[in-house]
Amino acid sequence: MEAYISGSGIISAQETFEKSGFPENIRPLNAPFTYCAEPNYKDFIQPIQLRRMGRILRMGVTAAAKCLKDAGIGIPDAIITGTGLGLVQDTEKFLSSVIENDEKFLNPTSFIQSTHNTVGAHIAVMLRCNSYNCTYVHGNISFESALLDSLMLIADNPELKVLLGGHDEMTEHYFKISDSAGLWNKYYPDGRMPENPERAIVGEGAAFFLVSGKYKPGAYAKFSGVSTFYKPENTHAIAEKISGFLGEQGLALDDMDLILTGQNDHAGDYIYNSVKTSVFNDCNLGYYKHWCGEYHTSTAFAAWVAAQILRNKEIPRDLILQKKRDKSPKNVLIWNHFRNISHSLILLSEC
Amino acid sequence: MYRRVVITGIGIISSIGNGISESLKSIRSLKSGIGPLTILNTIHKHSFPCGEIKLTDEELVVIAGKGVPDVVTRTTLLGIIAAKEAFNDAGIGPGEKPSVKTGIVSATTVGGMDKTEQYYFDFLNSGRYLEYVHTHDCCDNTQTIAECLGINDFMTTISTACSSSANAIMFGARLIRHGIADRIIAGGTDALSKFTLNGFNTLKILDEKLCRPFSNDRLGLNLGEGAGFIVLEADELPLKENRKIYCEITGYANANDAYHQTASSPDGYGPYLAMKNALDMSGFKPGQIDYINAHGTGTDNNDLTEGLAIEKIFSPRIPKVSSTKAFTGHTLGAAGAIEAVFSILAVKHGLIIPNLNYSGRINELSFEPATEFNEGLDIRSVLSNSFGFGGNDSSLIFSKY
Numbered sequence A: 001m002e003a004y005i006s007g008s009g010i011i012s013a014q015e016t017f018e019k020s021g022f023p024e025n026i027r028p029l030n031a032p033f034t035y036c037a038e039p040n041y042k043d044f045i046q047p048i049q050l051r052r053m054g055r056i057l058r059m060g061v062t063a064a065a066k067c068l069k070d071a072g073i074g075i076p077d078a079i080i081t082g083t084g085l086g087l088v089q090d091t092e093k094f095l096s097s098v099i100e101n102d103e104k105f106l107n108p109t110s111f112i113q114s115t116h117n118t119v120g121a122h123i124a125v126m127l128r129c130n131s132y133n134c135t136y137v138h139g140n141i142s143f144e145s146a147l148l149d150s151l152m153l154i155a156d157n158p159e160l161k162v163l164l165g166g167h168d169e170m171t172e173h174y175f176k177i178s179d180s181a182g183l184w185n186k187y188y189p190d191g192r193m194p195e196n197p198e199r200a201i202v203g204e205g206a207a208f209f210l211v212s213g214k215y216k217p218g219a220y221a222k223f224s225g226v227s228t229f230y231k232p233e234n235t236h237a238i239a240e241k242i243s244g245f246l247g248e249q250g251l252a253l254d255d256m257d258l259i260l261t262g263q264n265d266h267a268g269d270y271i272y273n274s275v276k277t278s279v280f281n282d283c284n285l286g287y288y289k290h291w292c293g294e295y296h297t298s299t300a301f302a303a304w305v306a307a308q309i310l311r312n313k314e315i316p317r318d319l320i321l322q323k324k325r326d327k328s329p330k331n332v333l334i335w336n337h338f339r340n341i342s343h344s345l346i347l348l349s350e351c
Numbered sequence B: 001m002y003r004r005v006v007i008t009g010i011g012i013i014s015s016i017g018n019g020i021s022e023s024l025k026s027i028r029s030l031k032s033g034i035g036p037l038t039i040l041n042t043i044h045k046h047s048f049p050c051g052e053i054k055l056t057d058e059e060l061v062v063i064a065g066k067g068v069p070d071v072v073t074r075t076t077l078l079g080i081i082a083a084k085e086a087f088n089d090a091g092i093g094p095g096e097k098p099s100v101k102t103g104i105v106s107a108t109t110v111g112g113m114d115k116t117e118q119y120y121f122d123f124l125n126s127g128r129y130l131e132y133v134h135t136h137d138c139c140d141n142t143q144t145i146a147e148c149l150g151i152n153d154f155m156t157t158i159s160t161a162c163s164s165s166a167n168a169i170m171f172g173a174r175l176i177r178h179g180i181a182d183r184i185i186a187g188g189t190d191a192l193s194k195f196t197l198n199g200f201n202t203l204k205i206l207d208e209k210l211c212r213p214f215s216n217d218r219l220g221l222n223l224g225e226g227a228g229f230i231v232l233e234a235d236e237l238p239l240k241e242n243r244k245i246y247c248e249i250t251g252y253a254n255a256n257d258a259y260h261q262t263a264s265s266p267d268g269y270g271p272y273l274a275m276k277n278a279l280d281m282s283g284f285k286p287g288q289i290d291y292i293n294a295h296g297t298g299t300d301n302n303d304l305t306e307g308l309a310i311e312k313i314f315s316p317r318i319p320k321v322s323s324t325k326a327f328t329g330h331t332l333g334a335a336g337a338i339e340a341v342f343s344i345l346a347v348k349h350g351l352i353i354p355n356l357n358y359s360g361r362i363n364e365l366s367f368e369p370a371t372e373f374n375e376g377l378d379i380r381s382v383l384s385n386s387f388g389f390g391g392n393d394s395s396l397i398f399s400k401y
Helices: A047-052 A055-071 A088-100 A108-113 A118-127 A139-156 A172-180 A235-248 A270-278 A298-312 B020-028 B057-064 B074-089 B113-126 B130-136 B139-149 B164-177 B194-202 B236-241 B269-282 B300-314 B332-349
Strands: A003-011 A078-082 A132-136 A161-168 A205-212 A221-230 A258-261 A285-287 A320-322 A331-338 A342-349 B005-014 B102-107 B154-158 B183-190 B226-234 B247-256 B291-293 B320-322 B381-388 B392-399
Touching (some): A003 A139, A003 A298, A055 A088, A055 A161, A088 A172, A088 B194, A118 A132, A132 B247, A139 B154, A221 A235, A221 A298, A235 A270, A235 A331, A235 A342, A298 A331, A298 A342, B005 B164, B005 B332, B020 B332, B057 B074, B074 B113, B074 B139, B074 B183, B074 B226, B102 B139, B102 B164, B102 B332, B154 B164, B164 B183, B164 B332, B164 B381, B226 B332, B247 B269, B269 B300, B291 B332, B332 B381, B332 B392
Parallel strands (some): A078 A132, A078 A161, A258 A285, B291 B381
Antiparallel strands (some): A003 A205, A221 A342, A285 A320, B005 B247, B381 B392
16 A cells, blocks of 8 residues: 655644745744744635634644645545544633533534534535545544555545645643643653653644655655554564564565654653664664654654655754664654554655 | 455444343334433533433443443443443454454544543643543543453544544444454444533524424434444454354445535535445445435434435435434434444344434425334345534445345
């Protein structure tokens, strides 16, 4: 199963929207959480509509519109999205008014827009796109599920042009709640949580891709596989999952020109570091979350990073953790986990 | 060549009963589960009847049995109960046969909102109940059910409003057809919450009386809660092990109405496409569908447009049509799976489940829903519709294997 990427629309903490390719200047993320560099939505959305739309709906719809434009596609044959948290701002707005107003004087707009499939549905309404439309909401493997769905659709019919996206937003309230609950603390093995655990800088983003089963001029990278696994018992189990996944694609670790890990910062965490020393000794290793922050669909951003690397045949220095070999990149493996619960593997290859 | 996907186990909990046997009993005696709210603490408890499961969370914990975590939402509890029943029904013990690639696809609309709305201001201000924060996420029910069943391989969660669990079943079937899994437990779960009750109230589509799907004087829907799960397998597995097969999933499709976030297009184009594409996939002619378990919420908009779409495909020979939502209420993210369970039972027992509270034909439609209970008929294929916000329309076809 493979899907050629012929367009993308990326809204992130970096200047990734206007120009394609990597931004010239990478800005450091604001701790403890960082918002996206948002584009001028008026170029994409009517002002009347814009007023009623929450931030992630604006970001999602605009990233999707940019992606279609980038690929030169009017109406896609499917719209498939992943979101870990959905439309947080609208959910909070409706929920707070239900509680504060004792269930009286409520406005339907934020309720309607709180539904997790709002972004995908809104894109369909704007484009009058009657095709397949689905939304996956499984934490940090939401984008991976949407990708798997896309790959299956394309395996059935390689002609299909699928709009695939991942989007998540951060809000002040949700950050406060999730941070108090310790959700963004780095992973420490059981029972070893220090008094002041290190935590990730939290982020947000919307990343859309136009993918198809047929290579067409202009395509610059392809998704060649995706896999997820749950609560691995130990480092060895993770190593086995990785080699098993690559084996299914007829590849080995040695064929990987870069492993893009989901570690939050240069230091990494217990899981990344133990696999690194036992399995990835001879591999090129990189990371990306110092560009976009930690959020559930950050792997959609990582996929864009990987696709750009395959397109430019060059790994930006700022992404490199460990350099062991020097050849033009053909295969990039993204490996991410959240609190050692769900892990994911995404393979991208040159066209 | 795609593999054939069959159903080998079913599980359900809703306001008409905990489990298949209680649910069948209620259906046979035409007993609706809709009535005044007594468990959900809301100012609307006397205004809007709902299909509420008359068991407290504490009672549900006991029923859910082994493996239930201390910190758990009502949504997840309902899911565990239905999923365990489906697994047992299929004759699969937890964690057995690691060679069979087993996964779970669950669905929900609001996840752990039942707890979040109780504790939200505590989360924010007092720092209490923070252990419930992660249970808000839609994937919490999926992971907890997976752990109860010993599933540690593939899992995901879908949320496409009221068609969520129909899409979960569809995705599960596709995973098996593509060989990504051999067995998938698929379904959905949603508990009643003030969030959804008030949300639907702001849309002014809740009936203050019992809902009357496909009736000319219908005034809206009644909400409900529950969970439904079905075990999907590549047919070679139950054949080899001599386990029972309820039926086969022969067709499915999802289409988008692309008209409005909450209202369907005047002629029900999305519903039409979903039904038509599911039929095309199954290779059946419209005349080969014996019963349609309609989405039939009881709202003005849904029943008219769904009816028009049914006419467009099936006229002049419209099969038996009924909505079972006057039994269970609209269970949102669970509805597609609960109604899939009803459709599977319809194939197995030759059932026509009557459309309760019917009071007269919709002026614009040519057909009336089935209002008589029937059993032992020759029902070979059932079409089940689930439509949701965002124009998300899905149809599933279950057929004798």
